[in-house]
Amino acid sequence: MSFNIGLSGIRAASSDLNITGNNIANASTVGFKSARAEFGDVYAASILGTGSNAQGSGVVLNNVAQIFTQGNINYTENSLDLAINGNGFFVTSNNGALSYTRAGYFGTDREGFIVNNLGGRLQGYGVNAVTGRINEGVPTDLRVDTRAANxxxxxxxxxxxxxxxxxVRPVAAQNTYDSTYAQAYRDHLVDIGADPDAPTAEQRAAADGIAAAAARTAANTTAVANFDPSDSSTYxxxxxxxxxxxxxxxxxxxxxxxxxxxxxxxxxxxxxxxxxxxxxxxxxxxxxxxxxxxxxxxxxxxxxxxxxxxxxxxxxxxxxxxxxxxxxxxxxxxxxxxxxxxxxxxxxxxxxxxTGELAGLEIDDQGMLIARYTNGQTKTQGQLVLATFANQQGLKPLGDTAWAQSSASGEPVVGAPGSGTLGMVQSGALEQSNVDLSEMLINLIVAQRNYQANAKTIQTEDAVTQTIINLR
CATH class of the missing domain: 2.60.98.20 (Flagellar hook protein FlgE)
Incomplete structure (x- = not known):
């Protein structure tokens, strides 16, 4: 039995080495989530269970668990590089097959769809062509409209x-005012039989009111008639x-x-x-x-x-x-x-x-896809969605830093960034691997020693067995 126990230990140490080595190999992989080996001991059991003095039968690899902790966010110069700050996954579709990833390498294909570096189309909400509002409902392939803005x-x-x-009034209008006032003032006094050179105070006040009204009308007429936009003296x-x-x-x-x-x-x-x-x-x-x-x-x-x-x-x-x-x-x-x-x-x-030509794209922290145009205007063209799961550990790894839904993970909860428990989106940035190289190097040492120790168990068992065989 000791041979089997030692062999299971070697297998376990080898699995631990493989997992640690895979973490180290992906230390620079964007969106990568490190894994850890989870082991369990083995006991031979009958229908009635194990005895009180049962001896173990070795070790078994129970699970390779993903560690979905946040990775560091590094900023880039590409506005379609995306990072999630918080909980959630980007949703991509490849001919209808959905996958989920934290790797935010995105760009546009020849048809204007936003795709990752594997060709998967980023999913999000479209925009109502009439109202311009986000169509919250069933996600669809996000597409950049490159047409000129109306x-x-x-x-x-x-x-x-x-x-x-x-x-003061323009010169011509003021001259008309002055001459008209003087003439109207004198004419009124003459009309009422007053002495133009020595009117009474009452006659002077009446003449002033009538003359001022006539002068204003004449001056305004002159101002309108003389107005010339090329002559600054007329305004x-x-x-x-x-x-x-x-x-x-x-x-x-x-x-x-x-x-x-x-x-x-x-x-x-x-x-x-x-x-x-x-x-x-x-x-x-x-x-x-x-x-x-x-x-x-x-x-x-x-x-x-x-x-x-x-x-x-x-x-x-x-x-x-x-x-x-x-x-x-x-x-x-x-x-x-x-x-x-x-x-x-x-x-x-x-x-x-x-009208304006498309000048650039921006994605805000709530996932709004905003187009900038050469006329200074902006237009919302969609909103990307994120997904989360009740049991992230139940997701099925697909490789290429992508996961698929499984029965263990449960159904995806899809929504806009920042809603519910979903994180926010950072444009022009990428989430780095969450691998801690210092921890991984220490794990290598531990796994190596475990491997050596289990090999020593087999060697010792071999020596004991050889002793028994040599008995005469």
Whole structure:
């Protein structure tokens, strides 16, 4: 019996060496999980069990257990290299056969599917083409959509600015105001039979009100008639913003501000140097109808906060229809002010953008696959899923750092990273092997000595047997 006991010990030590050697060999394998040998003693037993003084019959390898502890995370320069920080496995499909791995070597194949280095397709949730929301449900093959992003036409332009309260009317408008005021003042006094050179206080006040009203009207008419976007003396301030039509063509919207009276301003809006009717500023028939802005005594905008352009027809560089849709534009100046400081735009936001080519991919810690485009926009194209099991030790190793479900592991629990007990995903990183080389080298020494000791058991048993054989 001692021969069998020693032989079982040698087999056990050899298995221990094999397992330790395999751990050492995979010390640099991404996603590899180390294993350990679990042994059990052997006793000969009858139906009634073993006796109280039963002698052991050796050792047996009960299990090769995987150690699913976290490996170190190393960062790379590939955004599709993925690491799991916490619990869970990536789910991959090879022609419908699912496997589970911690190795995050991923890239794209010629069809745009996200695959690992063995061609298995990464599984995740797709995106609803209409709503753009994640379709949480049955996972599918994740695929990168390389098509250009659709443009979005501008509908709202939000601007916040300050108009200088110390500004005066443009020169031509002010000259018209002064001359009209003087003439209207004198004409009124003459009309009522008053002495133009020595009116009473009451006559002077009445004449001033009538003259000022006439002068404002005339000055405003002059300001509108003289407005020329190429002549800065015909307006006080200006600012521009790029807007987009339904085809993604860019256009420059310019706003020109002219002070018409205390706390009152005219705003002229031009797009690509044309008025909203499409007439170019260089055309002799050019004219621009202004929008009025009014501020209160505290400098806050109280009228003209929102201006709607009901139908703008985009034109090309030659002034011909660009083929884009008619669109409504809303200019929102809410929050603008009129203080005694220089003109300045504090913020400007418009909601349109041109078409864009795919510039890169990112995956956030919740597994969202986000595409970046050359127009500065982003789009969610899916969300990868992770899986966990009630008994990870029951998973069946497939090699290539992959495991398969088994009856012992139970059914996979699939969900988005960060949900339930699932860990988070780190993009641009890989999880290294969890092998502790120092521990493995010590295990080699222990296994070697166990092997030698069991060999000594056989040698001793051989000597005893030889002694018995030599008895006469």
């Amino acid at each position: 443009p979005n036409r501008t509908s709202v332009i939000n601007s916040t600015l300050n108009l200088n309260s110390s500004s 006080n301030s200006s600012t521009s913003v790029t807007v987009y039509d339904s085809l993604g063509n860019s256009h420059v919207m310019s706003k020109y501000f002219i002070k018409t009276d205390a706390n009152t301003w005219d705003m002229h809006v031009l797009i690509d140097g044309r008025n909203l009717a499409g007439v170019a500023a260089t055309d002799p028939e050019f004219s621009s109808e202004p929008y009025q802005l009014r501020f209160n005594a505290a400098g806050a905008l109280v009228a003209g906060q929102t201006t709607t352009i009901p139908e703008w027809r985009p034109l090309d560089a030659n002034g011909q229809p660009a083929g884009a849709e008619l669109q409504e534009l809303t200019l929102d100046l809410t929050g603008s002010s009129q203080y005694a400081s220089g003109f300045g735009v504090t913020s400007v936001v418009q909601d349109g953008y041109t």
